[in-house]
Amino acid sequence: MFTELQKRIEAVCHRAGRDPAEITLVAVSKGHSAAEIEAAILRFGHRILGENRVQEWREKAKQLPNIDWHFIGNLQSNKVKHCTGFSLIHSLNSKRLATVMEEQGQKRNHCFRVMIEVNISGEASKHGLPPSDVAELLHYTQSLPHVEVCGLMTMAPYATNPESSRPIFRALRELRDKLQLKELSMGMSGDFEVAIEEGATYIRVGSALFNQGDKTPT
Numbered sequence: 124m125f126t127e128l129q130k131r132i133e134a135v136c137h138r139a140g141r142d143p144a145e146i147t148l149v150a151v152s153k154g155h156s157a158a159e160i161e162a163a164i165l166r167f168g169h170r171i172l173g174e175n176r177v178q179e180w181r182e183k184a185k186q187l188p189n190i191d192w193h194f195i196g197n198l199q200s201n202k203v204k205h206c207t208g209f210s211l212i213h214s215l216n217s218k219r220l221a222t223v224m225e226e227q228g229q230k231r232n233h234c235f236r237v238m239i240e241v242n243i244s245g246e247a248s249k250h251g252l253p254p255s256d257v258a259e260l261l262h263y264t265q266s267l268p269h270v271e272v273c274g275l276m277t278m279a280p281y282a283t284n285p286e287s288s289r290p291i292f293r294a295l296r297e298l299r300d301k302l303q304l305k306e307l308s309m310g311m312s313g314d315f316e317v318a319i320e321e322g323a324t325y326i327r328v329g330s331a332l333f334n335q336g337d338k339t340p341t
């Protein structure tokens with residue numbers, strides 16, 4: 124539930140000595156209808172949503188005006204041209220994709236704001252660059268006037284214990300510091316509290332907002 128989540132964010136900020144204003148909640152609305160999104164998120168006044176499929180997003184964007192949309196999925200090059208409606212794309216993961224963004228950005232007079240997605244854990248199933256390749260991609264984007272890298276994003280491997288995400292988040296923060304970037308997009312329903320403790324500036328939370336089981340506080 125939305126208010127429950129906000130309380131948890133405030134509590135962990137308080138414990139960690141962080142200002143809640145430093146953390147942007149991207150409410151992940153993938154797989155949910157406009158009506159469900161309205162009931163679970165928008166009626167609380169929250170307007171920042173994340174989607175992971177371009178086609179699904181295009182349908183929803185028609186029904187839901189005045190949203191600050193974020194793209195969090197794996198982006199195919201042929202879909203980049205549709206993505207100027209996202210204020211931030213969390214998943215730049217190749218030079219090729221950056222090149223396509225530059226071409227489309229030039230054509231449409233749009234600067235794509237992005238995070239570089241990093242595969243810290245090295246899991247084969249995860250998208251994202253190995254940490255050792257990030258500096259090179261960042262350097263490449265600095266020659267592209269229509270692509271602005273704001274920070275780094277990662278997904279921790281699925282685990283029942285949120286503490287197992289901590290070394291992943293810490294490694295992402297260290298890489299961000301080394302590259303002198305500003306933002307860190309990390310933490311989902313199962314591990315956003317650890318992510319905030321480790322310095323997240325964007326958290327991407329989906330199921331905790333829609334899960335009916337969360338309605339009764341435990």
Ligand SMILES: *Cc1c(COP(=O)(O)O)cnc(C)c1O
Pocket residue numbers: 151153175195196278311312313327328329330331
């Ligand atoms: C689905 C998704 C999330 C949200 O995950 P939950 O566990 O539902 O909070 C966050 N980030 C990405 C990239 C996702 O695909």
